[in-house]
Amino acid sequence: MSTIIDVARAAGVSTATVSRVINTPQAVREATRTRVLAAMEACHYRYNALARGFATKRTRTIGLIIPTITNPGFAESTRGIQERAAAAGLSVLLGNTNYDPETEEKLIRVFREMQVDGLVITTTNPNNPILKNLVAEGFPFVVLYSTVRRGHMSCVGVDNYRGGYMATQHLIDNGHRRIAMIAGAFRSSDKSRGRWDGYRQCLRENGLVYDKDFLAQTTYSLASGREVIQQLLRLETPPTAVFCSNDYLAIGVMEGARDAGLELPADLSVVGFDDIPLASYVTPGLDTIRLPAYEMGALGFEALLERIEKGGQTPVHRMLGLELIVRGSVAPPRGNA
Amino acid sequence: MSTIIDVARAAGVSTATVSRVINTPQAVREATRTRVLAAMEACHYRYNALARGFATKRTRTIGLIIPTITNPGFAESTRGIQERAAAAGLSVLLGNTNYDPETEEKLIRVFREMQVDGLVITTTNPNNPILKNLVAEGFPFVVLYSTVRRGHMSCVGVDNYRGGYMATQHLIDNGHRRIAMIAGAFRSSDKSRGRWDGYRQCLRENGLVYDKDFLAQTTYSLASGREVIQQLLRLETPPTAVFCSNDYLAIGVMEGARDAGLELPADLSVVGFDDIPLASYVTPGLDTIRLPAYEMGALGFEALLERIEKGGQTPVHRMLGLELIVRGSVAPPRGNA
DNA sequence: GTGAAAGCGCTAACAG
């Protein structure tokens, strides 16, 4: 490949001038500039962003870490980040952890070795010491989905506790008293745990007992929702309603309940979390807690960009609003009303 | 940050030795190695992959271009690529084109400026001259989803024509004669066009007329499927069946048909394409053409890796099998037997 | 406005 040196030679200028034509064209006389541009064309010159990154120590690349690309919620936040990043002229390196903390650590390391300018992390555990190190080093990053109130980490997220509470209250308002929860494994998802805390607290405040047989922890997928609900339904007094910590799980649950011969929502009420596009396409439409994923990604990126450009140290804490969406997957329990 | 030079100084060796400890540890005497390792630890040394890339002209990074992260089909192929890439120690840069050819070109340029070692491209148009240039330059890349029989491009894909044919035949076998097709815009998706060709040919070979009112081109999304079917149903003689060029569209169609008061599959039969996980979670289960997306990604990556490592020039052409999956969204038309 | 020259942190011969 031809380099700046070749171009400089072909145009009869110095490499510094070629560099100026690329980076600060207005700092070069018109005539010189067009000559250089022509030379670049003639040489089939291609800019080497790696060399620039090496020289400037800025790569205009950020790393994005998500649990899995397969979940539409993360797809949305990713879209929010990528669109804003593209507009700002930054590239996004994407990595998935599959909810595995070790993979998360590895990705952080690899991205830093690649000299990314910053990181957006959807972490399985915001208390991970690795993140504290990042803060200590002053490395720019923002955490998505979670919100850590204390601490010096920038976060753009939602109040998962509150969302869990809202979902549960919705079921209680419809007359349910035997409410199960199917959650992502707490070990691999603090979001899941926050939602569970909200669920428990809501039960308590409504004078309902928390039955630990009614909590199932599993992986986030359609298939596990479908399986787990079957177990729950086999209990001596099965739940009349279930709150799932994401929509995928909830849709799996709906299907699993049908497999078991139940009619929805009469025999089982279901509430999800996220409001993925699909939630309005299943039958009945899924009641869920809407999480503004795209917006969260976009705002997260903006916060990161600010940190990168301005180099400030003050952490950003944004808590986005959640909203209960009612579509028809919740009804009063059979015995009731 | 500390560099190899600092580490070398701290360990009392040359930078070359430090480099060896990193890249070919077995080429360094045990004692020296542990001394260097200790020095790295003490200096909080972090490897600079950018500098290596600059020096070696290999970044161990590939670029992946897909239309949109939002479609679960692409999410699956992406997963296939990422998992294999991670296993091979390569990182993946992800970019989406939103089915826009200009964005596709821009991404190719940006990735090449970043000196990726190769590219996996899910293109909107395999005949794009840009791709020919890539071939001419000998730059390693592979095209996914499409299969160009002629030409020197490596492809790992499926026979979209055949898939379209299979889907249509399935409907005809069930007694349908008025079969519509809802496709992604041909301008932005050659896959869609291939599937359409198969659809038309199948109609013809079965002695059915191809009614161009029965073809709708739209964007690939749940929402557009939902809208477009409404228009189709308003025709004087509406179709009794519809073949959608992807599952998202098909699921949208099912919902749109329900909005219009139809009963499925009795009033309208639907066939999709891809077999996304969700296809078995809607009611009725979606009949579709299964496309092995994960496998395609994995094989595509392997083909690319081979090209990168061995530097061969012989193009790979892999055509993966398609399979009709029957779940219940197709039934004989009402008037019929 | 433009040029000269010194690196950025690593690797890769080539010696020894």
Add this chain to the structure above:
DNA sequence: CTGTTAGCGCTTTCAC
């Protein structure tokens, strides 16, 4: 086994 020594292609003072 280990050290020496050039670069890789670009940016960036500092002169002119």
